[in-house]
Amino acid sequence: MARKYGFLKYLPDRVIERLVLFVSPKIAGRITGIVSPSGETTEGLLIGVGLTPRQFLELPKEIVYKKLVRAVEMAKENGAQIVGLGAFTSVFDDGGITLAKRTGMAITTGNSYTVATAIEGTLDACDRVGIDRKAATLAVVGATGSIGRACAEVMAPEFGRVIVIGRDLVRTEAVAAEIPGAVASVEISDLRQADVVVTVTSSESDLVLPEHLKQGAIVCDVSRPRDVSVRVAKERPDVLVIEGGVIAVPGKMETEFDFGFPQGTAYACMSETFMLAMLNRPESFTLGKTVSAEQVREVQEMAHKLGFKLAGYRSFERAVEESQIERVRAARQAAVPVGG
Numbered sequence: 001m002a003r004k005y006g007f008l009k010y011l012p013d014r015v016i017e018r019l020v021l022f023v024s025p026k027i028a029g030r031i032t033g034i035v036s037p038s039g040e041t042t043e044g045l046l047i048g049v050g051l052t053p054r055q056f057l058e059l060p061k062e063i064v065y066k067k068l069v070r071a072v073e074m075a076k077e078n079g080a081q082i083v084g085l086g087a088f089t090s091v092f093d094d095g096g097i098t099l100a101k102r103t104g105m106a107i108t109t110g111n112s113y114t115v116a117t118a119i120e121g122t123l124d125a126c127d128r129v130g131i132d133r134k135a136a137t138l139a140v141v142g143a144t145g146s147i148g149r150a151c152a153e154v155m156a157p158e159f160g161r162v163i164v165i166g167r168d169l170v171r172t173e174a175v176a177a178e179i180p181g182a183v184a185s186v187e188i189s190d191l192r193q194a195d196v197v198v199t200v201t202s203s204e205s206d207l208v209l210p211e212h213l214k215q216g217a218i219v220c221d222v223s224r225p226r227d228v229s230v231r232v233a234k235e236r237p238d239v240l241v242i243e244g245g246v247i248a249v250p251g252k253m254e255t256e257f258d259f260g261f262p263q264g265t266a267y268a269c270m271s272e273t274f275m276l277a278m279l280n281r282p283e284s285f286t287l288g289k290t291v292s293a294e295q296v297r298e299v300q301e302m303a304h305k306l307g308f309k310l311a312g313y314r315s316f317e318r319a320v321e322e323s324q325i326e327r328v329r330a331a332r333q334a335a336v337p338v339g340g
Helices: 006-010 013-020 053-058 061-077 097-103 111-129 146-158 169-177 188-193 230-235 268-278 293-306 322-335
Strands: 026-035 041-048 082-084 106-108 137-141 161-165 182-185 196-199 218-221 240-242 245-248 251-255 265-267 309-315
Touching: 013 053, 041 061, 041 268, 061 082, 061 097, 082 268, 097 106, 106 268, 111 146, 111 196, 111 218, 111 240, 111 268, 111 293, 111 309, 111 322, 137 146, 137 188, 146 161, 146 196, 146 293, 161 169, 161 188, 169 182, 240 309, 240 322, 245 268, 265 268, 268 293
Parallel strands: 082 106, 137 161, 137 196, 161 182, 196 218, 218 240
Antiparallel strands: 026 041, 026 251, 245 265, 245 309
């Protein structure tokens, strides 16, 4: 908001939040130039909903829905056939189910491709950091939830050992029983055994702290709000934290609004919406708080067909630099005894 309206940077956050309550959704910019190698194309709009994450969590639901419905109507009025929910619009209430019913519009949260690229990014990071996956331990926090379970199911065959961590031991043991070689735990401290951690819970507070992590570990945080404390970035330079993938969009994508990524790249959730449009599939592909392993595999196939590729990682909303990866690789090598 301060980038768009410079004078707002002089006002307290709470004052800005009160002001934006009176601002209707706005078209922030157009998206053009998306073309697959085989010729599929799409174009669209970025629509801004002027609410902060705190407002999504604290305001009466009907106030939020009024803005979201108007944003979807605006998309429809401008010729859109499918709407992708980004940032906190995708996790609000029931994850788009009610919004789709109220508007009659095809809506996707983009979470299937978010999970797919989190998995792809984590496996790619293992290779770059020098982790031998077949000799390494994977831990999945929040494995009793649908997204955590999908991550565990898809990633487990890549690793020598798998720990699934949940709050309820009975439910966690039930998940572990369906994943060959997995063991169940309710102790977050068991993350110290893991070379690779994927965390996806509904916790509203920091769950993964600096003292929980093994030297040279990779952590992929799929949760919003984050499960990984910002302290990890400050206190554990030997650990690589990623939050999902930065996607290279095929063609020469241009946007009129700076959403923080280099030109030609996008969030995975945005890319899922692009792909469905390019394939002429105006359908609610990912709705609600669930993602299945089948959806993850299907969206991976879409991406391969259309030329969407992983372009890098992001961590605490910033691009991960090569120096960070090299630092973790060095820390990992220092932690592994040589010659027995």
